Amino acid sequence: MRIADAVSSYSDDEAIFRTRTQRVWMGILLACLLAFPFVVSPYLLFLGCLIGIAVISATGLNILVGLTGQISLGQGAFMGVGAYTSVWLANQFALSLAVTLPLAGLLTALVGVIVGLPSLRVKGLYLAIATMAASVILHFVFVHWESVTAGNLGLNLQHAKLFGMELDSDFKLYFVIIPLALIAVTGARNLLRTRIGRAFIAVRDRDISAEVLGVNLLRYKLLSFGLSSFYAGCAGALWAYFFKVITPESFPLEVSIFYLAAIIVGGMGTILGPILGAAFMTLVPEMLKVLTLLLEPIIANAQVHLAPMKGVVFGILIVGFLLFEPHGLAEIWRKIQRFFRLWPFKT
Amino acid sequence: MSDPILTLEGITLSFGGLRALNEVSFDMPEGGITTVIGPNGAGKTSLFNTISGFYRPQAGRVLFRGKDISRLHPPKRAKLGLARTFQNIALFRGMTVIDNIKLGAHSHLQTGLLSALVYFGRARREELELREKIESKIIDFLEIDHIRNLPVASLSYGLQKRVELARALAIGPEILLLDEPVAGMNREEKEDMARFILDLNQEWQMTILMVEHDMEMVMDISDKVVVLNFGEVIAQGKAAEVKENPEVLKAYLGSGDVADMRRRLGAENASGAG
Numbered sequence: 021m022r023i024a025d026a027v028s029s030y031s032d033d034e035a036i037f038r039t040r041t042q043r044v045w046m047g048i049l050l051a052c053l054l055a056f057p058f059v060v061s062p063y064l065l066f067l068g069c070l071i072g073i074a075v076i077s078a079t080g081l082n083i084l085v086g087l088t089g090q091i092s093l094g095q096g097a098f099m100g101v102g103a104y105t106s107v108w109l110a111n112q113f114a115l116s117l118a119v120t121l122p123l124a125g126l127l128t129a130l131v132g133v134i135v136g137l138p139s140l141r142v143k144g145l146y147l148a149i150a151t152m153a154a155s156v157i158l159h160f161v162f163v164h165w166e167s168v169t170a171g172n173l174g175l176n177l178q179h180a181k182l183f184g185m186e187l188d189s190d191f192k193l194y195f196v197i198i199p200l201a202l203i204a205v206t207g208a209r210n211l212l213r214t215r216i217g218r219a220f221i222a223v224r225d226r227d228i229s230a231e232v233l234g235v236n237l238l239r240y241k242l243l244s245f246g247l248s249s250f251y252a253g254c255a256g257a258l259w260a261y262f263f264k265v266i267t268p269e270s271f272p273l274e275v276s277i278f279y280l281a282a283i284i285v286g287g288m289g290t291i292l293g294p295i296l297g298a299a300f301m302t303l304v305p306e307m308l309k310v311l312t313l314l315l316e317p318i319i320a321n322a323q324v325h326l327a328p329m330k331g332v333v334f335g336i337l338i339v340g341f342l343l344f345e346p347h348g349l350a351e352i353w354r355k356i357q358r359f360f361r362l363w364p365f366k367t
Numbered sequence: 368m369s370d371p372i373l374t375l376e377g378i379t380l381s382f383g384g385l386r387a388l389n390e391v392s393f394d395m396p397e398g399g400i401t402t403v404i405g406p407n408g409a410g411k412t413s414l415f416n417t418i419s420g421f422y423r424p425q426a427g428r429v430l431f432r433g434k435d436i437s438r439l440h441p442p443k444r445a446k447l448g449l450a451r452t453f454q455n456i457a458l459f460r461g462m463t464v465i466d467n468i469k470l471g472a473h474s475h476l477q478t479g480l481l482s483a484l485v486y487f488g489r490a491r492r493e494e495l496e497l498r499e500k501i502e503s504k505i506i507d508f509l510e511i512d513h514i515r516n517l518p519v520a521s522l523s524y525g526l527q528k529r530v531e532l533a534r535a536l537a538i539g540p541e542i543l544l545l546d547e548p549v550a551g552m553n554r555e556e557k558e559d560m561a562r563f564i565l566d567l568n569q570e571w572q573m574t575i576l577m578v579e580h581d582m583e584m585v586m587d588i589s590d591k592v593v594v595l596n597f598g599e600v601i602a603q604g605k606a607a608e609v610k611e612n613p614e615v616l617k618a619y620l621g622s623g624d625v626a627d628m629r630r631r632l633g634a635e636n637a638s639g640a641g
């Protein structure tokens with residue numbers, strides 16, 4: 021049972037971490053994140069980095085879809101824009117990640133704003149189709165703008181440096197990716213408690229009355245597209261630094277669907293949701309892979325026979341979760357928390 | 368009460384073949400309570416939507432303190448101080464009561480994107496100031512302290528209407544437009560709301576334009592009554608005069624529902640369906 025501190029002033033009420041307990045837990049979490057790469061296997065470190073990148077992109081998509089209510093199937097292509105931009109800049113001008121990352125984010129934000137223009141006229145499925153069309157066009161550009169993208173051959177990252185250090189191991193990249201993911205999430209959380217976050221939600225919940233109450237729909241829809249794409253662009257750049265090779269096939273439409281699924285499974289419109297969703301979507305396929313490996317001694321050729329089943333099991337898991345808790349993993353987490361807060365007085 | 372704060376000049380609004388408003392003209396005296404009445408479908412809500420800029424009339428002008436605002440976008444009109452509530456409650460269901468109210472202040476806040484992302488300096492200061500202001504002025508006044516952190520979807524209808532009023536007040540209105548503020552409320556809720564409206568008018572010196580079916584309330588608190596019928600103004604003036612106007616009686620009779628007319632014009636058990 022946790023005893024809540026009395027909220028003494030509005031400034032406390034407006035703070036993110038209202039109680040000491042919350043701050044302590046946050047500290048423990050940070051310590052774990054810090055210790056993680058020193059104690060885990062390379063494989064887990066690899067997964068940790070992947071989750072970090074996915075958290076950034078999912079948090080960005082959540083700003084657009086979960087908070088502003090504008091559906092988008094462009095996130096994968098936006099990550100591609102960020103990836104190509106950063107690699108091209110790094111290779112051409114031998115720039116550091118400290119420069120290529122923000123530039124990749126900014127260019128992607130610009131592309132996102134342009135792709136978001138139809139949102140001023142269309143909503144829902146129509147917007148989904150419009151953004152999908154945009155992502156097909158971007159894919160076309162990745163393939164055919166050969167002087168920059170080298171077409172289907174793709175690009176190799178030749179200059180992966182940050183502050184004079186070669187980013188040549190997952191270990192080093194972990195310490196780039198995780199802090200950025202923390203910043204990304206904190207930014208989104210902060211945004212949510214200011215006029216901009218409220219305006220996003222107002223646009224989502226009732227766009228017409230939002231306008232009459234002083235929210236400029238044009239500005240906030242485009243701002244949301246821009247911000248969400250900025251996140252995608254940064255995530256894409258990190259992805260490129262992580263894998264060192266990018267081709268047009270690195271960012272197919274499935275990536276966009278992956279991120280939509282992540283925020284839905286995690287819980288749309290919450291801050292925790294995209295984090296949990298990104299972890300879930302990254303880990304479950306890996307766990308299924310491990311499971312088939314474990315079954316190998318029991319069932320002959322388990323890998324061969326069960327591999328096709330992985331997709332099916334993955335799909336069933338997602339649907340199952342949604343049936344069980346339509347508000348996603350974040351809601352499950354909230355219920356667990358509430359249980360422990362009231363325990364043992366109420367169960 | 369002096370110069371008109373809002374003037375409508377020959378507003379005509381059509382939806383396809385349907386003329387929802389036809390040459391509607393009237394003034395709103397500053398500091399007064401003006402009420403628009405009329406049978407269902409008379410065009411009252413359409414008139415409100417025209418004033419907030421959500422509908423663009425085919426003809427006519429809206430003047431705010433003598434300045435033509437007919438071409439202004441809705442958010443700009445909100446910033447000028449035109450605040451409103453909606454006939455069918457239009458709260459943001461994904462937000463708490465306090466966030467709904469804060470949204471009303473949107474156009475007076477300056478926080479930019481970068482400052483919002485770091486929540487430092489201006490963003491933080493502005494949020495805290497806003498919170499203080501809303502707490503001390505609006506939440507206190509409307510007696511909604513106990514619900515401030517609840518999601519709006521969990522509130523009763525009467526309380527939702529009150530939160531909508533709170534949100535409109537956060538705009539810092541020069542004119543408050545209330546579309547059927549007591550419709551669907553029980554007696555006690557109605558009395559509370561009438562008291563708030565009177566206080567806003569008398570103590571906060573706020574000009575109010577209201578649509579209401581509850582004749583008892585209309586007659587009690589209005590300085591001026593405008594009667595709409597089929598999109599046309601058929602009478603306007605002091606409440607008592609309008610009530611005796613034969614045109615008005617005919618309009619309500621003309622709706623073919625005598626019982627309805629009695630109910631609406633009768634001072635006793637008036638009810639506000641709509």
Ligand SMILES: Nc1ncnc2c1ncn2[C@@H]1O[C@H](COP(=O)(O)OP(=O)(O)OP(=O)(O)O)[C@@H](O)[C@H]1O
Nearest residue numbers: 382387405406407408409410411412413414454641
């Ligand atoms: N967006 C719209 N499109 C088409 N017709 C509309 C629209 N809005 C209103 N109307 C029509 O305009 C007329 C006036 O409607 P309005 O809602 O203004 O009436 P009202 O006086 O507010 O009625 P009530 O007392 O029922 O609220 C009605 O015939 C209505 O059907």
Ligand SMILES: [Mg+2]
Nearest residue numbers: 411412413454
């Ligand atoms: Mg109406």
